[in-house]
Amino acid sequence: MFKRCGVLIQPYADARFVSRLLTSALAWLLVLFSIASLVEPLAGRLAMALLMPVLLLGSLLVLLCVACMLYAPLAWLWAALGSSGASIVRVSNALWIERAGDRSSFPLLSLTSARLSSCGDEVALKTDDGDVIRVRVEDSADAERLLGAIAAGRERGTWSVRLHDDVAPPLRRRLFVGVAALVSLICWSVLDPDVALSLGVVTGASAWALAALLREGAAPRVLVAGSDGLSLRDDAGERFIPYACIERIDETALGVALGLAGGEEVLLTIVPPQLLRDPSETGLSMVLAERRREHLLALLRERSGRGAPEAGRAGALLERRGLAAPAWRAALRRLVDEAGADYRTAKLTREQAYAVLEDGGAPAELRIGAALALSSSRDDHTAERLRIAAEGCASRDVRLAIEQAAEGEVDDWTLERALSSSCAGQVAHALPSTAPAA
Incomplete structure (x- = not known):
């Protein structure tokens, strides 16, 4: 403040x-x-x-x-x-x-x-x-x-920044307008001037509408960093990159370069390239862009490559193991039901479930399972921690699955989407994975 x-x-x-x-x-x-x-x-x-x-x-x-x-x-x-x-x-x-x-x-x-x-x-x-x-x-x-x-x-538990592409604006609109002008000149030589002008205007309007429909890169690309990974979003969809898939983090002149498992490289341009080309804009605008790049680097270096010890210990209890959703949900609720527990039954403590739920590096299946296990409790403290864990997810599919699990229900379609989006290199919808090199 x-x-x-x-x-x-x-x-x-x-x-x-x-x-x-x-x-x-x-x-x-x-x-x-x-x-x-x-x-x-x-x-x-x-x-x-x-x-x-x-x-x-x-x-x-x-x-x-x-x-x-x-x-x-x-x-x-x-x-x-x-x-x-x-x-x-x-x-x-x-x-x-x-x-x-x-x-x-x-x-x-x-x-x-x-x-x-x-x-x-x-x-x-x-x-x-x-x-x-x-x-x-x-x-x-x-x-x-x-x-x-x-x-x-941060907004709702996640950190966001706009991505930029260092590419020239598409020439389609100028090309279509040029074609319209050429049509007008040709018509002017063979038709009455008013008819030629009318044809030119109609052709120009059609060209403008077609260029607007075909333009590329108009929608802003946004990077969302959550507790579980990075989400690259635009109007075409989302690509989710778990932190565990990031093997290399390099600082570039305009942003960050990520080396992913399998050899893929993703370039994130945080600093608008036009700031370097326009001296009048290189004051505090550059400071703001560089601070955002520094914050992203700090987040990545803090969260990439970290282990998930609680997930490893509790994983055997939280795994779905091919069960149908109702059977899995019933089995998970019994895990944290202290009533009826005996020395022959493996149990999951609430603190273990909380640790898996709030560990962004844990597999999505285990985090959703922990949410289902905790959903039987309706106290305000548990509800608040479930809400915070869901809001901290960068993956939209995992966030939706945890939100549903917090209510005690998660449908098979949502679960499968969440599990697939958390896998390395998988894309929920087609989205360009690389920006031009800085």
Whole structure:
């Protein structure tokens, strides 16, 4: 927590959204006008019937444009003025700005840029959607302390960072727009100018839509580090890498290189490559990115290659051994049921079950089994430890299985998904495993 200080929040994200909406509405109005210009001379008597939907849609777009044109200047003015006041700045699972009667939060993953004012008394944090948070500090040491807290902050038991690719932007959109312009020029030489222009606009809009559908790498890639391993995520799916599969950890200029069992190498680019190409952005933004890289290195070196002693001792009792889910669940509950225990029955103490459950290096089957064994207890302490263990899982499938096991039920499909995702080198969904070399 940082002491009470002056904070200015500038919500530029809303203003940018309104401006993009206005631009899109105007573009589609131009497309509709071009379509109408092409259809009218060709349709003859049916022109009005065919153009009626176009006219209705155009009317709605005109109303939207008028509303955006009236609201956009107000949104930009409101963002520029912002809302300021004495606040308490706290970093936990998010960046919290607390004022009298007001509380705002910003996800740590969204904070991608930071700058220190020329006077050295203000840090400007920028989110990936455009919002700016200006925090007054006493000196640069306070600014770096704030960035360090942001870099190490956790959300729901896991630590996340955005990954970057050092590749040139795809040329597809430019290529398609160039083809559209070429079509317009060709049509201009053989058709009337208004028809040629209309064809060019329609072709350009089609090219833009196709390029938007085919663009690659637009969705952000995210690395999630949990107690059990690393999860690489994007819109295509997830790849889970257990810590036990990591044999080598090397620091690179822009991130971390992991050597996995079997010889595969995974490159994680934490420092945005554009920071090195843009001198105006290499201030606190670079400090924030480097702190995140240092924190990832510390996590990896702490958790990779560690053993699972409790899992080894309790594994024989927690293993499924081919049992059906109901039979396995019943057998696990008997393990920690102290009533009826005798010297001839192997038992599992609650502390042993807790140790396996909270050991991220233990096999997923044993951790899920420990959760099932503990689920018979409904006390608040056990429920809280089960919740924390589930939230600390980087693997979505293992997290879901432990959450279900905490309720005393886990279906076969969820169990098989969790077990397969925890195996070395297996991918839940297709996801590129390497980023370009730094």
